Amino acid sequence: QKEVEQDPGPLSVPEGAIVSLNCTYSNSAFQYFMWYRQYSRKGPELLMYTYSSGNKEDGRFTAQVDKSSKYISLFIRDSQPSDSATYLCAALAGAGSYQLTFGKGTKLSVIP
Amino acid sequence: DAGVTQSPTHLIKTRGQHVTLRCSPISGHKSVSWYQQVLGQGPQFIFQYYEKEERGRGNFPDRFSARQFPNYSSELNVNALLLGDSALYLCASSLGDRDNSPLHFGNGTRLTVT
Numbered sequence: 001q002k003e004v005e006q007d008p009g010p011l012s013v014p015e016g017a018i019v020s021l022n023c024t025y026s027n028s029a030f031q032y033f034m035w036y037r038q039y040s041r042k043g044p045e046l047l048m049y050t051y052s053s054g055n056k057e058d059g060r061f062t063a064q065v066d067k068s069s070k071y072i073s074l075f076i077r078d079s080q081p082s083d084s085a086t087y088l089c090a091a092l093a094g095a096g097s098y099q100l101t102f103g104k105g106t107k108l109s110v111i112p
Numbered sequence: 113d114a115g116v117t118q119s120p121t122h123l124i125k126t127r128g129q130h131v132t133l134r135c136s137p138i139s140g141h142k143s144v145s146w147y148q149q150v151l152g153q154g155p156q157f158i159f160q161y162y163e164k165e166e167r168g169r170g171n172f173p174d175r176f177s178a179r180q181f182p183n184y185s186s187e188l189n190v191n192a193l194l195l196g197d198s199a200l201y202l203c204a205s206s207l208g209d210r211d212n213s214p215l216h217f218g219n220g221t222r223l224t225v226t
Binding site for chain 1: 116143145147152153154155156157160167168170202212214215216217218219220
């Protein structure tokens, strides 16, 4: 079992839809959770960074972490064609561990 | 401000050869990490360096090595290339002063081994 599981999709939605992207993890030591967006032929771009459980909002993006169920979510409101990319969730234990563990990524297409 | 820069952007090598990939971190960042991303997968951790010292190593063979220079730039070296080493190699930099410093990635070097 991989430490971070993510449905690779692909996921296709119409412009303006609310998108929900999800990951689960198995390592209880993970404390920090990130979402990266990766366009084709580019490196991952940090979108959201959260610590422990709770919600964090930034514009159209909301990240949620539920440590009790080991579940990570990213919501995108009013999705735009420019949101079409692969979204990667990642987790970090901290406490002397510097290794980010990534999911496989979910490929999202927003159709105009 | 310039982001993380990596060179070269693309590289084609033959099995058994050696390759050196280079990375310049964001100004002010003292830590550099290397990740390997195979097509269709998430990035896999290879190394992290902070202040020229190795701070972490992933599950990669000894054919992979790296170093960090006094100006905080870094090199990743891979010896005796195998077909399975074909991947996008990503460099990320961070302030590095805390173990939870966010990583900022470059656009990678795409290595093809034939």
